[in-house]
Amino acid sequence: MTSSLTKSFVRLSPIATILALSFACGSESEGPIGGSGGQGDTGGAAAGGDPSASGGAAPGGGSGNADSGGSSAGGQAPGSGGDGTDTGGAASGGDGNGSGGSSGSGNDSGADCSPNEGEVPPLKLTQVAGNLDGPVFTTHPPGDDRLFVITLTGSVRVIKDGALLPTPFLDISSKVAVGGAGGDERGLLGIAFHPDYAENGLFYLHYSDANDPNNSGDSIIEEYKVSSDPDVADPGSGRLILKVEQPDNGIFRNHKGGAIGFGADKMLYIGLGDGGGSNDPEGNGQKLTTLLGKILRINPLADGDKAYTIPEGNLKDKVSEALPEIWDYGLRNPFRFTFDPCTGDLYIGDVGQNKYEEIDIELAGDGGHNYGWNRTEGFHCFSPMTGCDETGITPPYIELERSDGSSITGGAVYRGSSIPSLRGAYFYADYVSKKKKSQRDPGALRDLHRRDHDR
Numbered sequence: 001m002t003s004s005l006t007k008s009f010v011r012l013s014p015i016a017t018i019l020a021l022s023f024a025c026g027s028e029s030e031g032p033i034g035g036s037g038g039q040g041d042t043g044g045a046a047a048g049g050d051p052s053a054s055g056g057a058a059p060g061g062g063s064g065n066a067d068s069g070g071s072s073a074g075g076q077a078p079g080s081g082g083d084g085t086d087t088g089g090a091a092s093g094g095d096g097n098g099s100g101g102s103s104g105s106g107n108d109s110g111a112d113c114s115p116n117e118g119e120v121p122p123l124k125l126t127q128v129a130g131n132l133d134g135p136v137f138t139t140h141p142p143g144d145d146r147l148f149v150i151t152l153t154g155s156v157r158v159i160k161d162g163a164l165l166p167t168p169f170l171d172i173s174s175k176v177a178v179g180g181a182g183g184d185e186r187g188l189l190g191i192a193f194h195p196d197y198a199e200n201g202l203f204y205l206h207y208s209d210a211n212d213p214n215n216s217g218d219s220i221i222e223e224y225k226v227s228s229d230p231d232v233a234d235p236g237s238g239r240l241i242l243k244v245e246q247p248d249n250g251i252f253r254n255h256k257g258g259a260i261g262f263g264a265d266k267m268l269y270i271g272l273g274d275g276g277g278s279n280d281p282e283g284n285g286q287k288l289t290t291l292l293g294k295i296l297r298i299n300p301l302a303d304g305d306k307a308y309t310i311p312e313g314n315l316k317d318k319v320s321e322a323l324p325e326i327w328d329y330g331l332r333n334p335f336r337f338t339f340d341p342c343t344g345d346l347y348i349g350d351v352g353q354n355k356y357e358e359i360d361i362e363l364a365g366d367g368g369h370n371y372g373w374n375r376t377e378g379f380h381c382f383s384p385m386t387g388c389d390e391t392g393i394t395p396p397y398i399e400l401e402r403s404d405g406s407s408i409t410g411g412a413v414y415r416g417s418s419i420p421s422l423r424g425a426y427f428y429a430d431y432v433s434k435k436k437k438s439q440r441d442p443g444a445l446r447d448l449h450r451r452d453h454d455r
Contacts, residue, residue: 110143111415113342116423123419129164132157134180134187136258137336141193141203146231152187153178154207158231170224170233177208177217179253186217189258189335194300195266201226203233204241204268204300206260214248219256219272223300241300241308242325244272244291252276255333255351259410263297264344264364267311269327270296271334271348279353279383280374285330288315288322293373295334295348297327315368328362330371330393336410339364347426349410350396353377358396359410359428369394398428 134152141148147159154173158165172188179186186208194202202225208217225237246252255273262268274284274293285293298308315322315329322329333351340347344364350371352358356378360371370393374383378399381388411427 111341112417112423113415114420114423116421116425118421120421121419128162129159131164136187136189137191139191139193141197142195143198148191148193150188150191150205152180152189154188156188156191156205156233160231165231167232169231170235172205172207172235172238175207175210175220177210177212177215179208179217184253185256186253189256190260190271192260192262192268195262197226202301204260206258206270208246208256209243212246216246216248217253217256218246219244221260221268221270221300239302239307242270242296242298246292247275247277247282257331257333258335259337261337261339263339263346265311266299267297268300268308269337269346270298270325271331271337272296273333273335274331274373280332283374285332285373286370286375288319288326288329291323291325293329293331294326295328295331295337295367296325297367298325313365313367318368327367328369328371330369330373330375332373332377334410338410338412340413341415342413342424345413347410347413349428352400353382355401356380357400359398359426360394361397371396 128147129149132149132151133155135149135157136152138147138149140146148169149157149159151157154176155171156169158169176188177186188205188207190206192204194200194204197203202223205220205222205224207220207222209220210217212218219242220240221242223237223239223241224233224235226232227234246256252275255276257271257273259271260268272292272294274280275282275290280293282292284290287293297311297314299311300308303309310316310324314324315326316324328348331348331350332353334348335351337346337348339345346362346364348360348362348371350358350360350373353374354377358371358378360369362369372382372390372393372395375388376382376390376393376395379395381390409429411429413424413426414422416423
């Protein structure tokens with residue numbers, strides 16, 4: 001059963017006085033996490049359960065016997081771990097000024113790109129909406145002040161004028177294979193609105209296929225369109241964009257990735273995990289002949305009889321044997337990534353295996369990276385544990401040891417105006433440990449990236 005903590009939706013906002021339960025943001029050990037949500041940034045909306053997690057907790061842990069331990073009430077979200085099932089990852093909230101978590105579209109008009117200034121005020125989290133069935137992510141179309149929340153079970157809900165609308169925007173629960181316990185991380189995992197949504201009404205969903213005859217929950221990317229009612233989508237408009245087969249061994253139910261989002265180039269980026277199981281048993285992270293363990297980049301608009309097209313600049317332009325959709329590879333479980341709406345840089349939270357969690361930062365348009373899995377985990381050799389070949393591997397920019405966390409969740413770069421001192425800060429959290437973190441000056445990391453890239 002989903003706990004009450006995984007049914008709520010919270011917002012981060014400044015307050016006038018310090019409360020006993022307020023968090024000092026910017027601290028390495030604690031801090032209020034969650035992107036801000038909504039046009040003009042009224043604080044910071046975060047979808048999900050634990051109101052102190054990054055964007056709220058995604059449906060929660062549940063102990064098991066595959067990749068990591070750690071139990072908590074609620075459904076199972078993509079996670080990490082040692083020997084037990086992957087325990088969750090907190091879903092990151094929207095960014096509140098146009099990026100909407102992982103569906104940011106570059107320099108959205110709502111983003112405040114000026115430098116941070118002033119001191120961090122006392123902060124708190126307050127509930128915006130409740131009675132949600134396992135919320136895992138929130139976002140909004142460019143220039144739209146409504147918030148859209150997806151649930152693991154297959155519905156898209158709308159928060160409008162501060163209230164949760166009773167009628168779902170869309171319900172595809174009959175199509176969705178839902179996990180939520182025992183390491184099963186399947187479900188409705190991602191949503192992204194097309195940058196031209198105001199004109200074309202198109203949005204995209206990433207979910208696990210309930211109609212897969214092997215019951216492995218193949219990954220589906222599907223396009224939908226809004227109806228004549230702006231608060232309701234047309235359920236009959238569904239168009240299959242991409243289907244990625246998951247291992248059909250009847251065992252693996254984890255590492256499905258989840259994030260999808262549009263970059264400043266108006267291309268759709270898709271995060272897929274390695275297909276599940278401890279240690280990447282099929283070696284998918286390093287294989288260029290599978291889409292698993294990758295970030296993909298496609299133009300999802302139909303072109304004649306083509307469901308989608310391949311833009312220039314993908315990995316195949318450099319490495320001929322790579323599948324044409326691949327942008328980056330060597331990833332274990334990129335459950336949440338986000339674009340900085342001002343710079344277009346890509347921040348990837350990749351859940352670790354036994355010892356290390358990592359966040360990768362990639363300059364806008366600078367793809368083709370091998371992030372190492374399963375040759376490396378974080379900065380360290382994984383297979384083999386010593387003396388691995390690190391040639392061509394791009395190391396992470398943030399590494400967390402297990403003492404700090406067991407299931408990293410990439411959050412969002414804050415580009416709002418309500419809390420000027422936090423502008424440009426990147427927020428993230430760990431689902432299992434419930435620790436909250438921020439990198440207040442990600443620009444320093446981007447500068448380091450540029451120096452390394454120019455060598």
